[in-house]
Amino acid sequence: MEQSAGLNRLVNLVDYYFTLGGMQIQFNVVSKETLLRAQEDPSKYQNLIVRVAGYSAYFVNLEKKVQQDIIERTEEKI
Amino acid sequence: METMTQEPFHYQIYNKPVRTERIDHLYHYVGASKVGMCMERGRIITEVYKKNRYWPPILLRAVTLKTILEQMSIYIMPGSLLAGNQASKPNYAPLFPEFAVDFLEEEFIYGRPYFPDERPADKIEYSREDMPELKEMINFWKGNTHKDRLYANLPKEAISAQDDVGAVNIVNFMHGGCGHLTPPWPWLFAHGLKEIIRICDENIAGLEMWTIEGMEKNRFYTAAKTVCEGMITYAKRYAALAMELAKKEEDKTRKKELMELSIICNKVPENPAETFYEALQFMTFVQFGIQIEDNAQGISPGRFDQVMYPFYEKDKKAGIITCDSATELIENFFVLLSTVERMRSWDDTAYFRGKPIFQNLTTGGTDPETGEDATNELSYMIMDCIANTRTLQPSHYVRWHKNTPLEFKLKIAETIRLGTGFPAIANDELYIPAMINRGYDPKDAADYCIEGCAEPGVAGLRGGRTGAAWFCLAKILETSLYNGFDPRSGVTLHQNKNGKDLETFASFEEVWEAFMDQMQYYARIHVIMDNTTDRLWEEYMEEPLTSVLGCTLTCLERGKSIKRGGAKYDFTGNETIGTANAGNSLYAIKKLIFEDKLLTGGQLKHALLTDFKDMTTNPTGAEIQQMCLNVPKYGNDVEEVDMLVSKVLESVCMELPKYKNTRYGRGPIGGIFQASTTTVSSNTPFGMLTGSLPDGRSNGMSLSDGQSPMRGTDTKGPTAAVKSVSRCNNLLLSEGSLYNMKLLPQDLRD
Secondary structure (H helix, E strand, O other): OOOHHHHHHHHHHHHHHHHHHOEEEEEEEOOHHHHHHHOOOOOHOOEEEEEEEEEEEEHHHHOHHHHHHHOOOOEEEE | OHHHOEEEEEEEEHHHOOOOOOHHHHHHHHHOOOEEEEEEEHHHHHHHHHOOOOOHHHHHHHHHHHHHHHHHHOOOOOOOOOOOOOOOOOOOOOOOOOOOOOHHHHHOOOOOOOOEEEEEEEEOOHHHHHHHHHHHHHHHOOOOOOHHHHHHHHOOHHHHHHHHHEEEEEEHHHHOEEEEEEEOOHHHHHHHHHHHHHHHHHHHHHHOOOHHHHHHHHHHHHHHHHHHHHHHHHHHHHHHHHHHHHOOOOOHHHHHHHHHHHHHHHHHOOOOOOHHHHHHHHHHHHHHHHHHHOOOEEEEEEHHHHHHHHHHHHHHOOOOOOOHHHHHHHHHHHHHHHHOOOOOOOOHHHHOOOOOOOEEEEOEEEEEOOOOOOHHHHHHHHHHHHHHHOOOOEEEEEEEOOOOOOHHHHHHHHHHOOOOOOOEEEHHHHHHHHHHHHOHHHHOOOEEOOOOOOOOOEOOOEEOOOOOOOEEEEHHHHHHHHHOOOOOOOOEOOOOOOOOOOOOOOOOHHHHHHHHHHHHHHHHHHHHHHHHHHHHHHHHHOOHHHHHHHHHHHHHHHOHHHHHHHOOEEEEEOEOOOHHHHHHHHHHHHHHHHHHHOOOOOHHHHHHOOOOOOOOOOOOOOHHHHHHOOOOOOOOOOOHHHHHHHHHHHHHHHHHHHOOOOOOOOOOEEEEEOOOOOOOOHHHHHHOOOOOOOOOOOOEEEEEOOOOOOOOOOOOOOHHHHHHHHHOOOOHHHOOOEEEEEEEEHOOOO
16 A cells, blocks of 8 residues: 555554543544635535534535534644 | 645545546436425325324324325436435435424524525525425424424423523434434345235234233234335335336446346345345335434444445355446445435534434444454445545444454555545444443444444344433533523523532532532433433334334334334433533632632632623633633643543443433333433534633633544644543443544645
8 A cells, every 4th residue: 555654653543542442533634724725715625524523524514613613623743 | 626736635635536437427416406305205294194193103103104105206316226215306305294393484484593595504495386385284283293292291491401501402302213223134135024024914913902912012013014015115116117217218238227226126125135236225225214204313224344245245256246346336325325314403403514314334343253353345345435435424434443454444544534534433342342331242242333423233233212312511510610500591400409609619529519410410301301202202203114124123023113112222322512621621620729729719700700801800801711721631641630521421421321211121121321422513502502611611612522622722642632532431431432533634645
């Protein structure tokens, strides 16, 4: 598999979390910049999907407060 | 698309989905149909109820569904290899006037607060021409809906806890059934619905019809049989339609496809499925049928790779299927599931932003018989199908365990990197023991799948109530700071037993005591709301199809529906919100007032009630807010605060199972309440109802989601964050845990 260092880090993080006793995890993989651009120009980001909670949704169709919630979530560096 | 190419390493946008021409057409065909309202189901049920409304509820519900399945519009999408639909067009939501019409009247007729097609989000298209008919429909149902009965039955304090204080909320279950189950696919595929009908007939023949028990069972079996007949008719209507389309079709390949589809729809779900294709069509019909019955969510394909693999393997050997053709069929299935829509009131959409349906598909995990890893070729293919389709439905989970092959883990990571949020990951080593801890047989627990957000079930074995009331810990904590008083609504439902508030608490122990007191009070309200809903569902909103296809064997054996105790396992769930806010706030009080003594309780109370805006105090409101924000937060590997958050969550996990649900002692294993940390999007509306908190969060701001740290406060990196979240006693979260983490695309690129 190409470009696998980043993927390995992700796998290791999940393994580590689960070894500690974590039960469930889900990810958004998106930068704040992209989300802000999508807010400004929704027509170009009609298909942008994000994870809200136990489900995914089209970002541009979400109400502003929910969009804000996702924008403000911490961007974790791995 | 210049902007797209500038996108910083965004996989979802610049890695175009690889779809066959057929799937691409279908995807765009569905996408071109806006979300809309379909009158048909509402129209048909109104006619049936006009004629038969005084029938015993289960028979009435059965004849209603059968009539809908016989009369509703059906269509086969151009190029589709599978058939099935929920409403007259893709993305159209059927009406369920038997559950609630108040919001239909407010919104569709009067435009309060918005006409559905003018909503700021989650818009619903509809034809103004249908409004006179809708008004008439509303008038027929008004006063006699499930929601009307609930308001008439619930104690006043429970209604006030929802509508005034906003500490608990059950609106979702006023508008539809519970759902959240997975049919026993292998049994259904092996037997077909004709076997269910045979079992019903056999049982009816042996009933002591002169006894009450015999009469009740007769009703159940008759209803179960009726809905199965309805399902068979529904399928045969597609068979006829496919044949009709085939006759008109000029393209020879498509003509052949439609003829094959026609043969399959004539065969399943009446008869057993013998091929991969037939099993998939069987599953499609069942998915739609159950969702047409009672507006339920979380009707799940379950462990798809496990269930479908035997068919795949057999067909591949026989040379009638290839990896490519199976992939296309699965993708076709995903696109079909994505046409399902649910009518929600504007208020309810706040809790379910983006219109989730929760048809969950679980991949990977272990073999319950051997305990060995169960990843197979289909597991990998499903990941490709996610990348290729990028539909919001089905929703995806993978089960992850010690022996999951690294290759599959990397495949999962690659799918996650795409950024659609799929799949979420469940840890077998926690889910399985958590279920066993509540009484599941270890082999059944090892066969779990996710149904809904994060709630575990087992195909064919769990029913009852998975989703349940929202339970807002942040709001509950807030009331405990003011001796039970809710500053926003001005309502006091329950005073602290110690009679104290933030100004008079003498120790942190007294704060904790007050919080526990309010938590226990609202937990009782939560149970009252759920059990009242269940009782009314049982009495008036029977679900014969959901029962007989959801928990087939136990319902048939006991001769009763799920809501009367027909499932093998039955637990009522919970959705705990604002855990991080409650824990962080308690810790801030402990530090600032009782340990470091930087503030008095009175000062903090005033600052909270003035939303940290009073600049005349010393320190000023803004300074107090900063002090609150500076106290360490959950999500940074700070043991003291993490343990407090864990203690908060554990107290909920210990409190709820003290309560029994309405099926306790009536057949199922369990019959109690259990906690989860799923929030859907409710952290936003609950945030609007919750005032300023000692963690420094301002009045009205969204609360923390799931079990995640409060957004933006986890600043020490992902290792520290996962250490904090795993400090919770997750084993007790037998209804599921939910942790959202956001990563940057560029970090996964190398």
